[in-house]
Amino acid sequence: MTFVTDIAVADLPDLSSGMVAELTAKGLDRTVRAAVQRVVPRVTGSADTAAPGFLRLVLVPVNATEVRDLVPGLRFTGKVDTRTGPAGPKLVA
Secondary structure, X not given: OOEEEEEXXXXXXXXXXXXXXXXXXXXXXXXXXXXXXXXXXXXXXXXOOOOOOEEEEEEEEOOHHHOOOOOOOOOEEEEEEOOOOOOXXXXXX
């Protein structure tokens, strides 16, 4: 399972792979943690791409047991904690 969201290009320099997001959904009685995995490149002419000025950000669950009973299509909101994750390179310099 993966989580996909659109993120403003201006916010990408603050993110690095491995940072953790806390996600919540209406009707779900718990928080789901997911780690930033990658940014999806923008493909001109593709129907599955982000709006201008945005890119798609892919997150993966930190713990598989947190998502084992979730159904596709459930909409989440959340924030990435930029103090988490490895001290390695950012997604975008």
